[in-house]
Amino acid sequence: xxLLSRSEEIILIAIWKLKGNAYGVxxxxxxxxxxxxxxxxxxxYVPLDKLTRKEYVRKFNSxxxxxxxxxxxxMYELTIDGKKALKEMQAIQSNLWEGxxxxxxx
Amino acid sequence: xxxxxxxxxxxxxxxxxxxxxxxxxxxxxxxRESFEYITQEKxxxxxxxxxxxxxxxxxxxxIINSIQWGGSMLSNYIKIALRNLYRTKLYSILNIxxxxxxxxxxxxxYVNYExxxxxxxxxxxxxxxxxxxxxxxxxxxxxxxxxxxxxxxxEIKNNIPGVNNVTRMSxxxxxxKYGDNVFNEQFQFVDKEFFEIFNFPxxxxxxxxxxxxxxxxxxxxxxxxxxGKENPIGKQLAVSPDGEKTFLFNVDGVIADPxxxxxxxxxxxxxxxxxxxxxxxxxxxxxxxxRATFIKLxxxxxxxxxxxQLQDFKQITNENNPDFQVDNFFMLPLKQIADKTRDxxxxxxxxxxxxxxxxxxxxMSLFVLLxxxxxxxxxxxxxxxxxxxxxxxxxVLGGVRPQLVWQFLTENIILxxxxxxxxxxxxxxxxPAYDSLxxxxxxxxxxxxxxxxxxxxxxxLLFTAIVxxxxxxxxxxxxxxxxxxxxxxxxxxxxxxxxxxxxFQFAISMTSLMGGIILYQxxxxxxxxxxGFNREQILILPIRGENDFELIKSKMSNNPDIxxxxxxxxxxxxxxxxxxxxxxxxxxxxxxxxxxxxxxETLDFTLIDGRTLDKDLKTDIGxxxxxxxxxxxxxxxxxxxxxxxxxxxxxxxKELEIIGIAKDFHYNSVWRKIQPSAFIxxxxxxxxxxxxxxxxxxxxxxxxxxxxxxxxxxxxxPYDGFYQNFIIEEAAQITNSIKLVFxxxxxxxxxxxxxxxxxxxxxxxxxxxxxxxxxxVLGASIANISSLISKEFVRLLLISSMLATxxxxxxxxxxxxxxxxxxxxxxxxxxxxxxxxxxxLALISISSQLFAVVKTNPIDKLRTE
Numbered sequence: 001x002x003l004l005s006r007s008e009e010i011i012l013i014a015i016w017k018l019k020g021n022a023y024g025v026x027x028x029x030x031x032x033x034x035x036x037x038x039x040x041x042x043x044x045y046v047p048l049d050k051l052t053r054k055e056y057v058r059k060f061n062s063x064x065x066x067x068x069x070x071x072x073x074x075m076y077e078l079t080i081d082g083k084k085a086l087k088e089m090q091a092i093q094s095n096l097w098e099g100x101x102x103x104x105x106x
Numbered sequence: 107x108x109x110x111x112x113x114x115x116x117x118x119x120x121x122x123x124x125x126x127x128x129x130x131x132x133x134x135x136x137x138r139e140s141f142e143y144i145t146q147e148k149x150x151x152x153x154x155x156x157x158x159x160x161x162x163x164x165x166x167x168x169i170i171n172s173i174q175w176g177g178s179m180l181s182n183y184i185k186i187a188l189r190n191l192y193r194t195k196l197y198s199i200l201n202i203x204x205x206x207x208x209x210x211x212x213x214x215x216y217v218n219y220e221x222x223x224x225x226x227x228x229x230x231x232x233x234x235x236x237x238x239x240x241x242x243x244x245x246x247x248x249x250x251x252x253x254x255x256x257x258x259x260x261e262i263k264n265n266i267p268g269v270n271n272v273t274r275m276s277x278x279x280x281x282x283k284y285g286d287n288v289f290n291e292q293f294q295f296v297d298k299e300f301f302e303i304f305n306f307p308x309x310x311x312x313x314x315x316x317x318x319x320x321x322x323x324x325x326x327x328x329x330x331x332x333x334g335k336e337n338p339i340g341k342q343l344a345v346s347p348d349g350e351k352t353f354l355f356n357v358d359g360v361i362a363d364p365x366x367x368x369x370x371x372x373x374x375x376x377x378x379x380x381x382x383x384x385x386x387x388x389x390x391x392x393x394x395x396x397r398a399t400f401i402k403l404x405x406x407x408x409x410x411x412x413x414x415q416l417q418d419f420k421q422i423t424n425e426n427n428p429d430f431q432v433d434n435f436f437m438l439p440l441k442q443i444a445d446k447t448r449d450x451x452x453x454x455x456x457x458x459x460x461x462x463x464x465x466x467x468x469x470m471s472l473f474v475l476l477x478x479x480x481x482x483x484x485x486x487x488x489x490x491x492x493x494x495x496x497x498x499x500x501x502v503l504g505g506v507r508p509q510l511v512w513q514f515l516t517e518n519i520i521l522x523x524x525x526x527x528x529x530x531x532x533x534x535x536x537x538p539a540y541d542s543l544x545x546x547x548x549x550x551x552x553x554x555x556x557x558x559x560x561x562x563x564x565x566x567l568l569f570t571a572i573v574x575x576x577x578x579x580x581x582x583x584x585x586x587x588x589x590x591x592x593x594x595x596x597x598x599x600x601x602x603x604x605x606x607x608x609x610f611q612f613a614i615s616m617t618s619l620m621g622g623i624i625l626y627q628x629x630x631x632x633x634x635x636x637x638g639f640n641r642e643q644i645l646i647l648p649i650r651g652e653n654d655f656e657l658i659k660s661k662m663s664n665n666p667d668i669x670x671x672x673x674x675x676x677x678x679x680x681x682x683x684x685x686x687x688x689x690x691x692x693x694x695x696x697x698x699x700x701x702x703x704x705x706x707e708t709l710d711f712t713l714i715d716g717r718t719l720d721k722d723l724k725t726d727i728g729x730x731x732x733x734x735x736x737x738x739x740x741x742x743x744x745x746x747x748x749x750x751x752x753x754x755x756x757x758x759x760k761e762l763e764i765i766g767i768a769k770d771f772h773y774n775s776v777w778r779k780i781q782p783s784a785f786i787x788x789x790x791x792x793x794x795x796x797x798x799x800x801x802x803x804x805x806x807x808x809x810x811x812x813x814x815x816x817x818x819x820x821x822x823x824p825y826d827g828f829y830q831n832f833i834i835e836e837a838a839q840i841t842n843s844i845k846l847v848f849x850x851x852x853x854x855x856x857x858x859x860x861x862x863x864x865x866x867x868x869x870x871x872x873x874x875x876x877x878x879x880x881x882x883v884l885g886a887s888i889a890n891i892s893s894l895i896s897k898e899f900v901r902l903l904l905i906s907s908m909l910a911t912x913x914x915x916x917x918x919x920x921x922x923x924x925x926x927x928x929x930x931x932x933x934x935x936x937x938x939x940x941x942x943x944x945x946x947l948a949l950i951s952i953s954s955q956l957f958a959v960v961k962t963n964p965i966d967k968l969r970t971e
Contacts, residue, residue, distance in 0.1 A: 024136030025143075041137060042164025045129075046171045061132070067142060069112070071135030 004089060008047045008056075010034060012086055015057060015076050023062070023073040048076065056082035113141045114154055117161045119580065124168040127506050183516040190517055197489060200865050201482055202525045204858040205570075208471075208478030209529025209563060210536045211854065215471030216559045217537055217549045222464045225367045225444035229305050231402065234270070236409060236437040238262070238399040238416065239450060240423075243433055244695055251451045253395040254435070255423050259297070262399075266415050268407035273299040274396035276381055280347040281824065282374060284332045290824050291328070293347065293374045295381040303402045306361040306372070311339045315358030319377040322355035325363045328373050345376070347384045366548040369444050369455035392426035398455070401437070413437050429686070429754075466844060466921055467540075470618060470851050477614040477855065479570040480607045481862035482525075483577065486518055487604055488869040490578030498587040511579040518575030522567040529563075543843040577603065605902060608866075612906030613913060615859040616940050620914035621921075622852030623936035628922060629845035631930035633838050638771025639678065640710035643669075644830035645798045645812060646677065652790040655702075657819050659796075665811060667804040673702035673793040678709065678773045679833035681794070682783075689741050689751040696737070696781065697773060700788035706732070706768075708799045709830070711785075716747045716766030719787040726787045732766040737782035762786070772928075776837045779927040797830070840925075856947060863899070864951040871895060871955050879964035888960050896952045903948055907941040914940075 004012065014030040015022040022030075024041065027048070031039050051057045062073040078086070118134065125133050137160065144153040191198045226232055238258070241250040256274065263272040276295040281288055298316040301323075310329075315321040322343060329338040338357045346352045355376065364370050382389045403412060416435035423432050438446055447455045500510060533551060541549040553560055649655055655673045662668050676682040676699040683698045703721040706713075714735065719726050731751075738746050750761045762784075770780050800808040809827075816825045871878070878891055886894075915932060922929040 024133060025139045028136075028140070040164050040167065041133070041140075041160055042167030045133060045164075046167045049129075049171060068135040068139045071131050071138065073135060074129070074132030 004056075004085060005047065005050075007043065008051055009089055011044065011047050012051060012056060012078070012082060012089075016078055016083075016086060020075075020077065022076045027076070051082070052076075054081075055079055056085050113138060113157045117158050121161050121164070123508050123511055124165055124172075125508075127508060130508075180516075183512055184520070186513060187517040187520050191520065194489070197485060197865050197869075198521060198524075200861045201485055201521055202528055204861045205478045205482050205522065205525035205567075206528030206532055207854050207858055208475045209526055209567070210532035211471040211851065212475045212563065213529065213533040213551060213559065214536050214540050215468040216556070216562075217551055218540070218547075219464060219468045220556060220559075221367050221547060221549055222444070223441070225369055226304075226440050228365070229303070229440070231405075232440050234403045234405065234407075235303060235440040236401055236403065236412075237440070237443055238401060239436055239438060240432045241434045241436060242431060248433075249451060250436075250446075250449060252398050252455070254399040255392045255419070255426070256394045256396050257390050257392055258419055258423070259396065259399050259401075261419065262401060262416070265418075266412060268404050268412060269401050270404045271299050271303050271402040273297040273303055273400050274378055275300065275398040275400070276378070277397050278347050278381070278384070280345065282332070283344040283346070284341065287332050288822070288824055289331065290826055291374050292371065293345070293376050294370075294372055295376050295378050297378045300375070300400075303400055304370070306364060309360050309362050310337070311357070311359035316375065316377045318358065319379045320354075320356055321358035321377065323359040323361060323375040324357060325361055325372050327363050329357075329360050343374075345374070351384070353380065353384070367444070369440075369447065371455075392422055393430075400440075409437055409439070467847050467851075470621075470848065473614050473618065474851060474855055474858070475566065477611050478858055479566070479573075480611040480614075481858060482518075482521075482570055483574040484604055484607050484611065485862060485865045485869070486574035487578050488866050490514070490582055492869065492872065494582065494585070497582050497585065501587045507584075510582070511576070514575040514579035515572065516575075518571040519568065522571040522574075526563060526567055540847070543846055544839075608902050609906045609909065611859065611862065612903055612944060613909040615855040616907055616910035616944055617914040617917065618848070618855045619852045619940040619943060620910060620936045621918050622848040623939055624914070624918045624922075624930070624932055625845045625848045627936070628926075628930040629841045632776060632834070632841040632926070632928075635772075635776060635834070635928065637776070637833065638711065638769055640708075640799070641830045641833055643799050643802050644709060645800060645808065645827055646830060647796045647798070647812070647816070647827045649673075649793060649796050651793055654820070655790060655793045655796055661815055661819060662798065662812065665808070667801045667808050667811070669799045669801065670704060670708045671799075672704035672708035672797045673790060673795070674705045674797065675700035675702065675788040675792045675794050677795050677797075678771070679830070682773070685753045687751050687753050689749075692741060694740075694782065697783045698731070699773070699783065699785050700792070701785050702788050702790060702793050705797065706785060708797055711771060712769035714767045714769055716764070718766055719785065721787065721790075726765075727789055728760075728786065729762060730765045730787065731762045732768050732785040733764055734768050734780070734783050735770045736780050737784065738767055740782050772833070776834055776926065776928055837926075844925075856943070859944075860947050860951060863948055864955070867895065867899070867952050868955050871959055875959065876968060878959055879968050882960075882964045883968075888956070891960065892953060892956050895956060896949060899948050899952065900945060903941070903945055907937075907944070910940070911937045 010031055011027060014027050014034060018026050018030055024044065028039055028041060028044050031044065048057070052059060056079060057076045058079050059074050059076050062075050064070055064072040118137075121137065122130055122134065137157065141153050141157050144156050229235065237252065238254045239250055239252050240254065241248050243249075254274075259272045259274045262269055274295075274297050278293045278295065279290065280293065282291045296316065298314060301314065301316065309326055311323075315323045322345075324332075324338065324343075332338070332343070333341060338360055341357050343355050343357060344352050345355055361372070364372050379389075387394050401412070403409065413436060416437070419435065420432055438450075443450075443455055497510060530553075537549050537551055541547055647658065649658065659671050659673075663671055678699060683700060684695050685698050686693070686695050701719070706718050713732070716732070719730060719732060721727075733746065743749060746764045746767065749764050751764070753760050753762060768785065772780060773783055798808075798812065812827060813825050816823075816827070874895075878894075881891060881894070914937070919932060922932075
């Protein structure tokens with residue numbers, strides 16, 4: 001598996017959670033909501049492009065809508081590889097955290 | 107309201123440039139959707155703010171991303187850009203040279219500024235070092251002095267918490283002898299803490315040499331002068347501070363010569379404790395004053411707090427100095443002292459550069475840089491108009507706007523980068539050349555220590571490149587290919603931006619030209635200025651009293667080239683006594699020149715009324731005075747002759763009778779306004795100077811004669827003669843340097859503007875070659891065609907000339923009045939000459955190219971397609 005960077009992982013999760021309604025605006029909202037701080041579009045698009053190149057996500061165009069100055073949306077969805085990668089990441093995560101129940105802050 | 111939902115257009119355009127073309131639509135849409143949402147939630151302006159922040163902070167992400175994607179597009183842009191630049195070698199070279207010269211000038215301006223604002227910056231914690239000074243009110247004006255009472259230093263250190271260290275400094279002069287080497291030197295008496303506060307690098311011996319009061323510290327220059335190649339450490343120097351007593355000192359330390367941007371003149375440093383023996387006074391009395399006192403504060407101590415505590419010493423100071431009341435003690439940060447020295451009486455420090463000499467060149471170089479940038483933008487825009495067809499074809503073949511924009515930007519960025527390289531290379535020549543104009547500077551360029559400069563230059567050039575490339579790029583890339591090919595697209599010559607920039611460019615170059623001419627006139631004015639007395643024919647010898655004077659007089663008056671000899675205690679331009687006087691209700695302090703026989707006549711002062719001082723009248727000595735015109739004006743007396751003024755010194759009050767009025771003369775260089783002053787007769791035993799008037803044609807012979815005669819008369823005293831012309835030396839030097847700087851700048855500006863005009867005109871002609879050919883075929887004369895081409899330029903030039911006249915007048919006038927109290931009156935001449943020169947320059951660059959057009963057969967031009 002091609003290892004994912006943290007932001008790629010977060011975005012992948014966000015797309016999965018959005019279930020078919022993933023495009024720039026919603027991804028940004030979801031990611032900001034998940035991490036608790038505001039993300040730049042720039043910081044979303046760059047990992048998105050990388051995920052696209054790694055073929056974990058694929059994009060398709062929606063019909064143009066009037067609310068966006070007549071511009072169409074680019075929707076993202078996970079590929080089979082993308083879902084696999086997400087599963088593996090989850091496994092790695094739980095391995096990493098195994099046996100640690102609570103981190104004492106001090 | 108619907109229109110208000112649009113995000114800012116410029117931000118959208120910038121964003122568009124950085125998005126990959128195939129993604130740009132969706133992504134602009136994403137931004138837009140969020141923008142609309144925020145507009146609804148928080149209002150339009152918050153959304154605009156959000157949009158801009160998003161764009162600005164997203165760009166770095168996009169740039170990094172595009173680098174990771176591989177720079178294939180970039181290398182493509184660069185390749186095409188280089189081809190284009192090579193194809194149009196002439197314009198490229200003209201542009202690069204013009205901008206390069208301006209960059210070099212900007213570097214000079216910056217180095218000049220940097221030098222003058224880094225006085226004594228090399229001392230450790232230099233921002234914690236302050237000098238202690240005092241001020242007092244006199245005639246409603248605050249006058250500041252660098253002095254502080256001798257015992258105050260120790261009191262400050264012991265009683266004020268937060269003061270880390272203290273040192274005093276006094277200055278004296280006398281002879282120093284080692285073997286056969288005898289020279290007059292200035293001494294600096296300092297406490298041993300001087301070398302703890304200030305870090306002058308020690309080159310030999312120990313740095314705490316002054317801990318031992320028989321020790322002496324000298325600079326490398328002095329070591330070389332007395333000891334040559336010998337090791338100076340441990341050698342004994344015989345010092346005679348006043349010519350009578352001699353003290354022996356061991357050289358314990360040698361320090362490197364202070365840099366030229368230090369306020370300290372250091373040569374021979376002696377322990378402060380010796381000054382009390384030499385001058386024979388009690389170190390603990392409050393009526394002796396140290397020339398300067400420095401304190402170093404602990405970290406994070408507020409200077410204002412210390413300053414308020416200094417006021418506690420006012421009482422004891424004033425009790426001990428009834429004639430010399432202190433109103434306020436104040437502190438000056440070390441870095442500001444150089445700047446303030448001109449306003450600080452006591453003269454302990456080297457002057458910083460004159461403020462005008464710092465500001466004027468920096469400002470001018472900035473102007474030239476702007477001018478070159480305007481010029482660059484102009485030619486780039488004009489040049490782009492030649493490429494309309496290329497752009498049309500690119501668009502037809504599927505080129506998209508971001509590609510076109512990046513292409514233009516790359517070309518201009520490359521041009522600007524080359525100009526930067528040329529500028530840096532030229533600066534290697536310009537900076538030393540500029541340095542050699544000023545006596546008290548030592549400029550060097552150090553890019554690694556001046557990242558601000560590098561950032562400024564790169565930023566400015568990038569900005570220039572973006573404006574120069576961006577305007578045509580955004581504008582032209584919008585054109586419809588069909589209008590381009592059908593020849594209906596108008597662009598270039600009639601462009602309002604080009605016109606505005608041209609007017610500014612001409613205005614700046616004319617301003618600097620006018621400035622150059624005015625400052626040239628001013629230079630002539632200052633160096634030929636009538637100071638109210640003869641300054642050119644006078645040679646001055648420092649002497650010690652009547653015997654020396656009589657010796658010189660009896661010997662040298664035999665020489666026919668020496669026209670007359672005068673003795674004096676004071677010296678116009680250097681030495682006088684400031685006395686507190688009272689005349690009627692008026693109270694003031696004014697300079698008294700204690701002159702001796704013949705001084706008034708020898709220096710050709712002009713007597714307006716009354717009689718001169720007579721050395722044979724015993725009653726004249728110390729009782730009668732000659733005042734200057736300004737005194738008469740200020741006193742308001744109609745007939746001052748015979749009136750009395752009172753002077754008060756600590757012992758007695760004395761009445762002085764006015765017996766004559768002298769025409770005003772400049773006694774303190776030409777910087778300062780003439781103030782009331784007076785001559786008073788001095789007893790021969792107090793003469794300190796002999797002034798010799800000589801035949802100006804025999805200056806060499808007289809100088810040789812006086813020097814050899816001096817050796818016979820005073821074999822043990824070094825010859826220290828100087829010319830009265832010293833009085834205008836600083837002024838003349840600065841005037842001359844400013845004059846040269848402005849003239850060089852004017853010439854460089856002319857070259858830059860000439861190059862720019864040349865490029866513009868040739869583009870204009872190239873574009874109109876068909877029109878011109880048809881006119882020729884129809885029988886237009888050369889005169890018709892030249893007026894056709896030059897009409898617009900000359901019109902713009904005339905508008906600029908009016909703008910420049912106003913700008914130049916105010917700028918130069920305020921520059922002159924800030925430096926000099928007396929300067930040349932600005933007439934119409936410079937403005938007319940500058941305008942004419944620029945018009946001639948424009949006509950030359952137009953005609954040089956018209957010539958080529960006129961020579962070609964019109965058929966060749968018309969047949970090309």
